[in-house]
Amino acid sequence: MNETALIIETIVKAVIVVAVVAGMAGFATFIERKVLAFMQRRLGPMHVGPYGLLQLAADGIKLFTKEDIIPQHVVRPIFMIAPVIAAVTAFVAMAAIPFFPEFTLFGYTVHPIVSDINVALLYVMGVSSVGVYAPLLAGMSSANKWSLLGAGRAVVQMLSFEVVSGLSVLAPIMMIGSLSLIDINDYQSDGVMSWLIWKQPLAFLLFAMAGFMETNRSPFDTIEFEAEVVSGYATEYSGMRWGLFFIGEYANMITISVLVSIIFMGGYNSLWFIPGALMMLLKVSFWIFLFLWVRAAWPHIRPDQLMWVCWKVLMPLAVVNILITGLVLV
Amino acid sequence: MYEIIAFYVFSALTIGMFTIVVMSKNALYAMSALAGGMIFISGFFFILEAEFLGVVQITVYSGAIMALYAFGMMFFDTTREVKEHVRAKKISYTLFILSAILILVILSAPLFSENIQATYPTIENVGNIQMIGLVLFTKYLVPFELAAIMLLVAMIAGIVLASKKMDFDPHFDENAEFLQEVK
Numbered sequence: 001m002n003e004t005a006l007i008i009e010t011i012v013k014a015v016i017v018v019a020v021v022a023g024m025a026g027f028a029t030f031i032e033r034k035v036l037a038f039m040q041r042r043l044g045p046m047h048v049g050p051y052g053l054l055q056l057a058a059d060g061i062k063l064f065t066k067e068d069i070i071p072q073h074v075v076r077p078i079f080m081i082a083p084v085i086a087a088v089t090a091f092v093a094m095a096a097i098p099f100f101p102e103f104t105l106f107g108y109t110v111h112p113i114v115s116d117i118n119v120a121l122l123y124v125m126g127v128s129s130v131g132v133y134a135p136l137l138a139g140m141s142s143a144n145k146w147s148l149l150g151a152g153r154a155v156v157q158m159l160s161f162e163v164v165s166g167l168s169v170l171a172p173i174m175m176i177g178s179l180s181l182i183d184i185n186d187y188q189s190d191g192v193m194s195w196l197i198w199k200q201p202l203a204f205l206l207f208a209m210a211g212f213m214e215t216n217r218s219p220f221d222t223i224e225f226e227a228e229v230v231s232g233y234a235t236e237y238s239g240m241r242w243g244l245f246f247i248g249e250y251a252n253m254i255t256i257s258v259l260v261s262i263i264f265m266g267g268y269n270s271l272w273f274i275p276g277a278l279m280m281l282l283k284v285s286f287w288i289f290l291f292l293w294v295r296a297a298w299p300h301i302r303p304d305q306l307m308w309v310c311w312k313v314l315m316p317l318a319v320v321n322i323l324i325t326g327l328v329l330v
Numbered sequence: 331m332y333e334i335i336a337f338y339v340f341s342a343l344t345i346g347m348f349t350i351v352v353m354s355k356n357a358l359y360a361m362s363a364l365a366g367g368m369i370f371i372s373g374f375f376f377i378l379e380a381e382f383l384g385v386v387q388i389t390v391y392s393g394a395i396m397a398l399y400a401f402g403m404m405f406f407d408t409t410r411e412v413k414e415h416v417r418a419k420k421i422s423y424t425l426f427i428l429s430a431i432l433i434l435v436i437l438s439a440p441l442f443s444e445n446i447q448a449t450y451p452t453i454e455n456v457g458n459i460q461m462i463g464l465v466l467f468t469k470y471l472v473p474f475e476l477a478a479i480m481l482l483v484a485m486i487a488g489i490v491l492a493s494k495k496m497d498f499d500p501h502f503d504e505n506a507e508f509l510q511e512v513k
Contacts, residue, residue: 003331003332007332073409074409075356075358075359075409077359078358078359078362081362117381118381118458118459119381119382119385119458119459122382122385122386122389123381123385125389126385126386126388126389126392127388129389129392129393130369130388130392132392132396133362133365133392133396136396136399137358137362140358140399140402140403140409141358141409143409148403151403152400152403155396155399155400159393159396162393179459
């Protein structure tokens with residue numbers, strides 16, 4: 001009986017996470033257009049609803065009702081399943097993330113985490129790395145040269161930057177001694193000065209850069225850069241399947257924002273008079289904004305420059321950081 | 331009860347996936363099914379509460395199969411079927427049946443003996459990673475270090491093999507010069 005209750009609770013939590021995050025991902029596309037527009041002295045979407053707020057609904061209707069075209073020479077099942085992988089891995093990765101501090105609702109303590117496993121951080125990073133299969137399979141099954149080029153770039157870059165993100169996050173883990181995101185959060189509970197960003201500034205920078213790469217955001221979005229590879233792996237896609245790739249991308253952005261907030265910026269600990277849940281929302285909003293800000297401010301870089309900076313600058317820096325952390329700890 | 335359901339679901343999925351790997355003639359199907367099968371295997375680790383190994387299974391195999399895809403991309407047109415030339419059918423069928431019997435014997439042997447005990451039983455209130463660390467740095471220290479040395483050797487060999495192109499500087503101007511020299 002108790003087991004059944006646990007299963008039902010988990011299902012309810014999972015549904016809530018998927019629904020809320022998918023909604024937020026949709027809303028993020030609207031925010032992105034607005035923020036980019038203001039940074040470029042435009043107005044952005046204005047006509048649908050007040051300040052263009054209903055543009056979101058219009059886009060949704062368009063995506064859902066558009067014809068789902070499957071070109072003639074593609075490998076059908078793989079082509080159809082690739083966008084699903086993008087969205088599913090992005091959401092499955094969220095299973096181990098504690099979004100908020102625990103709270104009591106009608107006398108029942110709610111832990112806002114779907115499954116509290118003790119290797120949460122590794123799990124989140126591992127499952128989001130499976131997300132690379134989406135562009136890879138899409139590109140290889142599309143029977144299109146641009147898609148194949150996009151897929152090739154995706155594999156090379158994501159695998160390279162996984163090394164950087166894994167190594168950079170190792171230094172904070174060595175200090176805390178736990179992979180559980182809840183332990184990592186509790187480690188930083190003594191106000192702003194206990195945030196790990198002050199003790200591990202280099203790891204923070206490296207992890208943030210790897211996060212930009214893994215979510216495929218500019219300046220590192222070479223795998224679907226229009227001027228070079230048309231639309232990369234998504235060239236042959238239309239309608240909702242195309243949309244699923246981008247729901248996955250925005251969900252990944254939210255995941256990375258939450259991860260950076262928890263690991264380096266104090267997580268959901270309350271600060272002064274601001275409650276923990278609100279702190280979390282503020283930090284995540286700030287990170288989403290930063291993603292958009294960087295997109296508006298910086299140009300793309302070439303794939304070879306990206307590889308160069310990854311293997312010859314970022315990875316050695318991450319290893320040196322681990323070495324120094326180890327020496328200090330010993 | 332739920333564990334049993336999960337076990338059978340994951341078993342069916344894993345066997346199905348690996349059947350596709352063996353039977354399919356399309357390289358893309360085979361590789362995708364291999365990746366899927368490897369990820370479904372991690373489900374067993376999660377059921378056994380060995381979360382660390384489960385996550386390592388996902389991370390390591392998804393990365394390793396990615397490299398297979400890269401080779402597939404280079405050597406095949408993955409949208410077409412591969413023509414297979416199977417010469418000695420009898421030998422392959424004989425080996426197949428023999429290995430099936432061997433696996434059956436190996437797996438069913440524990441059912442008939444009752445004195446099986448874990449050499450390193452799980453300790454209460456100690457995390458997954460700590461336990462693996464304890465075993466890895468006490469009993470299995472030598473194999474662990476040997477594996478590390480082997481990987482180091484492989485890495486150095488890889489760098490030496492690729493070192494002819496290491497002079498290639500990514501800066502734009504010199505790049506152009508290099509290209510002119512090639513022409």
